Amino acid sequence: IGDPMATVEASGSDGQGVETSVTYYRLEEVAKRNSPKELWLVIHGRVYDVTRFMNEHPGGEEVLMEQAGRDATESFEDVGHSSDAREMLKQYYIGDHPFGLECSRLIASSPPPYPFSYWSYWIFPILGAILLGFLYRYYTAAESKSS
Numbered sequence: 001i002g003d004p005m006a007t008v009e010a011s012g013s014d015g016q017g018v019e020t021s022v023t024y025y026r027l028e029e030v031a032k033r034n035s036p037k038e039l040w041l042v043i044h045g046r047v048y049d050v051t052r053f054m055n056e057h058p059g060g061e062e063v064l065m066e067q068a069g070r071d072a073t074e075s076f077e078d079v080g081h082s083s084d085a086r087e088m089l090k091q092y093y094i095g096d097h098p099f100g101l102e103c104s105r106l107i108a109s110s111p112p113p114y115p116f117s118y119w120s121y122w123i124f125p126i127l128g129a130i131l132l133g134f135l136y137r138y139y140t141a142a143e144s145k146s147s
């Protein structure tokens, strides 16, 4: 009681615990599995070991070899795979890519950063220049009056 580890264990048994057993693979680790002996792909931030599946793939093993050890999300989606194909993915799932899914979610949910930085980039130098122009006119006018 009061031990923080107990809280972690308790939350692990409420159904969300499944998430804690996910294995994360870096893209470099996936990249090593790019041969017919061992063929891994990343699709939507998830890592798949498709070695067994290679010669069963209806689209041919060549296309899988082309994407071997890489993020194949784009090519997988370009083909317009059926929901059956998406179901099949589950059998080959071995883990997640830490920056795959989460990163694309983050990028999708954050507002585009450039409009603000674009304006702040220009507005202060421009305001500064206008202010300097007025100051210059004010002082030169004051000087010519006094002389």
Ligand code: HEM
Pocket (backbone or CB within 6 Å): 041, 048, 050, 053, 057, 058, 059, 060, 063, 064, 067, 072, 075, 076, 079, 080, 081, 082, 083, 084, 085, 086, 088, 089, 092
């Ligand atoms: C583990 C990942 C994959 C699975 C489970 C899978 C599964 C399938 C299945 C079941 C089909 C038959 C058509 C359908 O049901 O949609 C198919 C076709 C096809 N797949 Fe995949 N696929 C995978 C990855 C890829 C990748 C990475 C490519 C990359 C280009 C690809 C290219 C194709 C092509 C070109 C076809 C033929 C489409 C057609 O004949 O109309 N697949 N795949």
